[in-house]
Every structure is written in structure tokens, then in C-alpha cells.
Amino acid sequence: MLAFLRKQLQDLLEQRAALKTELDAVLKAPTDEKRGLTDDEDKTFAEKRDGIKKVDADMAAIEQRIADLEDEEKRAAKADELRGKFSPEGPQPTGVKVVSEPETYRKGGKASYFRDLYRSQHVGDRGALERLQRNDQEVAAGLEKRAITTTDGSAGEFVPPLWMIDDYVALARAGRVVADQIAHQPLPPGTDTISLPKVVTGTATAEQASQNTAVQNTDATTGSVSASVATIAGQQVVPQQLIDQSPINMDQILLADLAADYATKLDVFCISNNAANKRGLLNVTGANAITYTDATPTVGEAYSKVGDGIQQIHTGRLLPPDKIFMHPRRWAWYTVSLDTQGRPLVVPVANMPANVLASMSDVVSEGFVGTLQGLPVYVDPNIPTNLGAGTNEDRIIPIRSTDVILFEGTPRAETFRETKADQLSVLLRFYNYAALHSERYPKSISIVSGTGLIAPVF
Template identity: 35%
Template sequence: MPTIQELISQATRRRDAAQTARDRAQDDLVSLRDAPGLTEEQVRTAISARDEADATLREAQSAVDELTRVQAEETEYQRLSARTTPTGTRAPAYDQVHRVGMEQRTYQPPQASMDGRGVTGPDFLRDLYDYQLKRDPAAGGRLERHGREVEALDPGFAQRMVGTGAVSGFVPPQYLTDLFADFARAGRPLANICSGIPLPETGMEMNIPRVTTGTTTSVQAAEGDTIGNTDLDDTLLPAPVRTVAGYTDVSRQAIERGTMVQSLVFGDLAADYNSKLDAQLINGSGTSGQHTGVLNVAGINTITYTSAAPTIPELWPKLADAAGRVMGQRFTGPTAFVMRSDLWAWILAETDTAGRPLVEPGTVATNPIAVASTRPVDYQVTAVGSLFGVPVVLDNNIPSNLGTGTNETRIIVADFRDLILMEDESAAPVQLRFDEVLSASLQVRLLAYGYSAFAAGRQPKAVSVIAGTGLIVPAL
């Protein structure tokens, strides 16, 4: 039986032969440009031959990569198990049942070596660039293997996320998704606390049933008496699929000769995507391709706080009223207060007549008006404190230019479980693409986009909004 190294050598020779055949097919295609009497059939035949050579090369490269992975797995297995099992009694790893989890992922976060230099393996965005614009079969093989890894983690995940078979070129590794979420943008705090469900693979409008008339029951006064009877009635709440997208043009030199350029650009596009989506969920008009935001849903609870000199003691009953209406009309409790960070800072700065803060850190005070969190603030999702025991989430995508004076903000209090957000993927755009723009100027377009549908009006009474001149946040 051949050793793993012999198998790798055989696969490498097949890969090299496939590379030679592919180069020859590409040269044949290029040479047709100057051929006299060139016909369309000749061009189609040459392109088909080149594509077949590409497929053969990808398969050969995939075989080399797989055998190399198995060799690394065997080496690691020997290192770990040699302490307890004599080497001569063990069969090679590739003769045994596959051990899930032993192999490394295709794409790993950059690692630092002891001399301070970055040590990296294959780069997802570099492979995406090389495959989409250069048709590099080796990069395509790694992307394909990454797609299989994504599918293995969660069967159906990739298809559910992007609705296409070419999932490996579109779903970024988790460490890149985390990096994208860390850029200095307002983020998507409100989006993160809504009920998130996968967006169906097809369709441009999702319809959510909304019960408008409930059934009834009654006490039967005596045997044989008529009991209550009311038929349930519902209406469909439309949730159109919206697109948020953006692109930027970058020189090939910046991508091919720069360091982490594509990661930084895609990261910034992704971060802005999240912020723009969140802003729509808050105040989208419902027209011109926008979602209908929470502030523009008909039938929600509206509490007005009017004051020329606002104070926290004056605001306090309004906060209680907003929470109470969700409790009393939706018959559930609110899951969060959502407000801007400067408004929360104003609440934190308020003191009583003795100069003591009304909002105490932690739970050390006696009968505090509110409690501030002692945990680090994550403006993507983490609560910074609580009001009436309800978490407070900060979201600077809430406008601060509302009202007749264009200087008011809003406070949203809701049971966010009733707000439905359907997305291709959580926290990041699902599609990342390289498109060549101007070959004459060597520019490449970096494109990020995603699809989503939002229904904030499923239960309007689950939402309260505090508005008015009392929410003109004073300078501290």
C-alpha cells in the first residue's frame, strides 16, 4: 500500500500535468485572436476546452490539498497519541475512521510568530479576488473546501444564507465576520434584539399573518345553552424584501501589493451596511426601497413629553407610562428601552438636591431610580443598565433631528420579540464580490450587499415611543 507521501507525490504530478494542459488550452484560446477566418464555433470549442482544463485542474488541486490535510492530521495524531500507544501498533490515520474536528479550517485568523512577524495561511478575501477575477483554480479549490466546512457545521446553512450553490465564494469565515462588526460605526443594536429568522430563498415580499379578530369562549349557564362563537379573522402584514448595498473602486496595485487592503475596505462596507440597515429599522419611511421603521408604524403607543426645561424627574412618569402600555395593551412586558447614548448620559448625570446621582452603578444603593451596568459596553447588543428592571440598549442610529425644531430624539420601549427581522445572514452582508470596473485603469470594484425583510407592525401595541420637546437633550 502506498504511503501518504507517495499519494501526495502522485497527486502533485497529476496536478502539474493538469496545470500544463490548462496553460496550453489558455494559450490556444489567446492565439485565436490572430487566426484568419476565425469562426464562432472555433471560439466556443476553445473556451470549452479551457473550461474543461480548469475543472480538471481544480479537481487535481483539491486532491493535493485533501491529501496534504490528511498528512498533517496523521502527524498531529502521532504527536498526541504516541505518549500512550506504541507507534508500531497503530494504523495510519487515513486507514481509520475519520476523526471530526482534528483538521484545521481552510481559513484561519492571522497568527503572530515569536519574532513579531505575521504568520498567515490562505486568505479568504485574497482567494475570492484571485478566483473571481483571475480564475485561479487553486483559490477556487480552497473556496470550495471552505464551503464544505460551512455546510458541515450547519447543514443547509450556506444555502439558507445565500440561496445559491456557489456558497463558498460568498460566506466569509467567522473570524472575518467578527472583524467586520468591530469597526467604528453605530452598529445595529436594535436589529440585534429583534426576532431574527432566516429570509426565505425566493420572493420579494414576505406576508406575515396578523390576527385582527380573536375567537371567544363563554360560560355555559346551563346544559344545552348556546356557547360563545366568534370566527378568527386575520390580515396579511406585507414585509417587502429590501436591499442595502455599497461599493468602492480600488486599484489593483492596492489589492495585490497592499496589506489587508481588501479586508479593511470590505470591513468598512460591512460595518456601514449594518448601521444603514439598523437606521432603516428605526426610522425607515417604507418607500423608495426602505423598510418601514418602528417610528413610522401606525397604531403604536405614543407618549408625549413636552417641556422647555426637561428634567429626569419629569421624564420618569413618561418612561413608566411607555413600559406600562406595553404591559397593559400587549399583555407582555417590554424587553428593552432603546435610546441614544447622549440621552442615557444625561440620565446618568442627573442628581438629587443633595448632589447624589439618581442612577447608581450596580445595586449598592437603596431605592435607586435606576441602575447602571458595571459591565463593559458593547454597542452592538449589550445593555448598559436597566429601568424598572428592563434592559437599556444604546443605539445612536435613533435620529436626533426630529420634531418641529429638528432637535428632538426618541425613546423606543417595546417587546422586541414581536418585531420580525428576516435576513440572509446575521450581523454582516451576505454577498462580498470583486468586480473588475475599468481594465484600462486597473481598478477593481469591491461590492457588499444583502437582503432583508422587516415587520414592525405585527403587534403595534407591543411598541411605545416617547416623543416631544422634553427629548431635546440638554448639553451636560
């Protein structure tokens, strides 16, 4: 922001210098000292003089804005310093990176993204529109630094502020474990289907029968796999009074709630969706199916089934799996199981375990929890627990995650007042696009299922 204003100030200085040069030229034009300025010269002189006055006024306004922003920076830095100084635990990381140019929309700032979104679209507030456009530039620059790509919006939509996207990502990580652990690509603009080429049958070689005889000649055949773009959206109706009169910005509360639910829905989409060109992991055609049937299941038996799923990826894909997904209740079943001597089969890494079935890392509800057969284990509560004939089974998913690609866009927001005008309300809409390529290599996915994975007994 400060760089933008300083560039404006420099441009005005150059504009003023040019006007001053032209004004001096007018004054020096008469060669006869007895002759005054002509009417045209007098008019030009007045225009240049007024132009300089306007530039001076604009420069003064920008200089004041720069001074205000610099003061705001100093106050924010001082507040962070005091917050750490007087914290009972000592200085605490604030998560705020103090830079020379504060963002247009930031936590604790005066500008409200949703309020500006409404006022730019429905009131014609030019200042709000300029802030939104400046924010889009800031977001694009910020995402570029993070190696994330965003697509351009149309006239009626804007990208949420960078701090909102950071929060959205943080929330999404907590609620979309599987979606975050597969490969990611930015969603290309202007398409509703993403098709990737695939070699169906390859070439071949063979031993030559004898010298000067034909060598093996087998033509490869190719095809493609497609992923349809899905739209995940939500909306929230808020009273006009909240937008106009609220002393606090509702941006963080509203977006956090919408983003948290979006994260869950996207994760479920990646795990359980069952539609052509949109299949989640559990419904991939041709995936390795491992059935574990047992009325009295044990961790030891389940261990061998997971091993079967791993070896099927080795032999079918000819490359190793890299992760295992399961429901938190399944991992808990592992961690509480004992051997015949009453010793736990899964112990913390800190205990330097030997001859154990698996090892535990941090105790978390979602995310990385430990290792099993040399692979990292991630628990995700969005893995269903109502599967099977008894609607009480979950699934274990060994996978080569880099073979599954999630194409995801950047979330967008819009406001509408027409549909709710009769009750003085405004509709906020949040949405994003995503496409999942899960069937490029079906043999990269193993699904362990069956009565051995019914609800565990503790």
C-alpha cells in the same frame, strides 16, 4: 481541511488497490506459459501500470500537503504559546481556537479570499475556485454549529470566510444595537416579501342564557402582515496591483470597513426607515405614542413618561415589555441628574442602591448600560437626535422586542473588472438582504417623544 485531504488519500488507496488487483488479473490471464500477453492484454497492462503511477504521484502530493498543514498547525500553536508567555500581562486569550483542521481562509494565512475571488472569476484559476468552494463548505458547517442559517449562492458569488463573518458579527454588535436586540430569523431564499398570518378579530365566549340554548358563536377573521426584502450594499474599487502584488491580504481591512458601515445602515433601517412594509420602530403605524412636553424637562418627569409607555404595552399587548432603547445622551442625562439633596438619581449596581431611579451597569457607548423600572436599558447612537419641530429631539423606546422580527441573510461578495478595465482597477461588491417585521403587534412598541427630549443640558 485535513479531514478532506485524508479522505482523498483513503479514496486513492482504494483506487490503487483496485488497479493492482486488475493488473494482477492481467498477468495471471495466460494459462499457457509459452504464450505471451496479447495486444489487448498488453495495452490493458500498460494502462493499469500508468494508472498506479499516477495514483502514487497524487498520493505523494496529498501526503506532502497533509505534512505541511500539520507543520503549520504546530507553528501557529507555538506562536500563540509564546505570545502569551512573553506578554507583559502574562498569558492572554488570543481569540483563536486551535483545531485540528485550519480553515482555508484565516487571519494571518497565506490565502487571500478577495484575490481568489478575483482569480476564479476572471483568470480561471482552478485552485482559487476550489479554495472558494471548500470555504463555502466550511462556512456552512461553522454556521450550522452556531445555529445560524445561510442560503446558497449562485455561480457568481461566494460567502465570505468564517473568520470574516465572525468579525462582521462582532462589528455589527457594536454598531447595530437595536437590530441585534430584536428577534432574528434567517432570511428565506427566493423571495422578495415575507408575509405572516395574523388574527384580526378572534373568537368569543359568553355565559349561556339557560340550558339547551345556543352558545356564543363568533367566527375569527384573519389577515396577514408583509415585510419587503431590502438590499443593503456597498462597493470598493481597488487597483489591480493591490490584488496581484500586495504582500499582505487586504481582506480584513476591506471587509471590516464595509461590514461596519453595513451594520450602521441596517440598524438605521430597523429604527428609522419609513416605507410601506419596511417601517422602522419609530414609524410603526398604531404604536403607543407618549408625548412629553416641557420647556424645562427633568429626569423625574421623563421617568413617569417611560412608565406610561411601559403600562401601555401591558394594557395594549397584554404581555410585558422587555427592553428600553434610548440615545447615549439621554442615558447620560439620567446618570448626571441629582435629587434635591445633591445625590445622584442613577448609581452603579456595585453601590447596592436603595430608592434610586435607575441603576448603572458598565459604562459603554453602545449596548446594555443598566436598568430602568426593572427593564434593561440599551443605548444606541443611531437613534436620531434631530426630530421634532426644533430638530433637536431624540426618542425613548420601551418595547417587547420578541414581537419584532428581523430576517437577515448572510453577506455576499463579488468582484468585477470590466467596468474599471480602462484604469486597471477591480470593483469589490459587498451586499446582504434583510426584511423587518415591525408591525405584527404595534402595541408592543411605545415611543416617548416631545420637547421634553430636546438636547439635554449638562
